[in-house]
Amino acid sequence: MEPILSPRLLAAAKLVRQGAVLSDVGTDHALLPAYLLKEGRIKSAIASDIVKGPLQRAEETVKKYGLKSKVTTLLTPGLQGVEEYAPTDIVIAGMGGQTIAEIVGDAPFVKNSGIRLILQPMTKGELLREFLSGAGFVIEKECRIREEHRIYTLICAHYEGTPYDLSPLELLFGRVKKEERDELYFSLLEKKKEQLLQVTEAKRKNGVDAEQENALLALIEKELSEK
Numbered sequence: 001m002e003p004i005l006s007p008r009l010l011a012a013a014k015l016v017r018q019g020a021v022l023s024d025v026g027t028d029h030a031l032l033p034a035y036l037l038k039e040g041r042i043k044s045a046i047a048s049d050i051v052k053g054p055l056q057r058a059e060e061t062v063k064k065y066g067l068k069s070k071v072t073t074l075l076t077p078g079l080q081g082v083e084e085y086a087p088t089d090i091v092i093a094g095m096g097g098q099t100i101a102e103i104v105g106d107a108p109f110v111k112n113s114g115i116r117l118i119l120q121p122m123t124k125g126e127l128l129r130e131f132l133s134g135a136g137f138v139i140e141k142e143c144r145i146r147e148e149h150r151i152y153t154l155i156c157a158h159y160e161g162t163p164y165d166l167s168p169l170e171l172l173f174g175r176v177k178k179e180e181r182d183e184l185y186f187s188l189l190e191k192k193k194e195q196l197l198q199v200t201e202a203k204r205k206n207g208v209d210a211e212q213e214n215a216l217l218a219l220i221e222k223e224l225s226e227k
């Protein structure tokens with residue numbers, strides 16, 4: 001029997017390269033490394049977590065699928081102690097964008113163009129993109145996936161060393177080429193538009209200026225008009 005992944009984790013799995021040494025940070029149940037090993041997609045994995053309970057769950061999964069020789073489990077914050085295993089692909093999924101940015105920022109060894117980062121923020125994607133662009137990580141691609149009532153974004157990046165700017169829309173929704181603008185991309189725009197309309201209305205009632213929100217709304221509406 002093979003581990004079954006949610007659509008969100010399956011989308012992350014697809015971005016891991018064939019033959020990778022995978023680091024799965026905040027692994028919890030370690031289903032992602034177990035799935036990729038069972039599929040013959042990766043060479044080995046480091047499954048780490050900052051909390052004992054999740055790491056124990058990870059160890060149970062490793063045992064259940066007979067993967068002890070291929071998976072190192074580590075109780076550690078972020079990427080601390082992971083460098084010595086020489087990961088080629090690093091997944092950090094299911095955490096806030098700020099936490100993910102801090103984990104990447106605290107690990108200088110990931111500043112290596114051969115290492116692929118696969119990041120799936122639950123919140124604050126804009127903070128994560130701001131960090132990546134400012135620190136010289138190129139965002140290779142992004143994809144979106146719907147699971148139940150939520151849309152998740154996955155960011156695939158690597159280090160090149162030249163910082164660059166992203167526009168306000170790119171910070172919020174990613175640098176998405178015209179041909180890549182799918183239904184989920186437009187759903188995210190619609191959702192943000194609704195939020196901004198609520199904020200601007202509340203500000204208007206309180207006599208507070210909403211210049212920033214209105215400027216962003218105009219950009220979103222222009223983007224939506226090209227649907």
Ligand SMILES: C[S@@+](CC[C@H](N)C(=O)[O-])C[C@H]1O[C@@H](n2cnc3c(N)ncnc32)[C@H](O)[C@@H]1O
Nearest residue numbers: 025026027028049050051054076077078093094
């Ligand atoms: C919601 S779970 C996500 C599990 C799995 N990555 C996924 O996407 O389904 C978040 C996990 O990250 C762990 N975590 C949170 N902050 C962490 C950090 N700074 N370093 C390592 N693990 C962390 C938590 O203990 C928890 O097990």
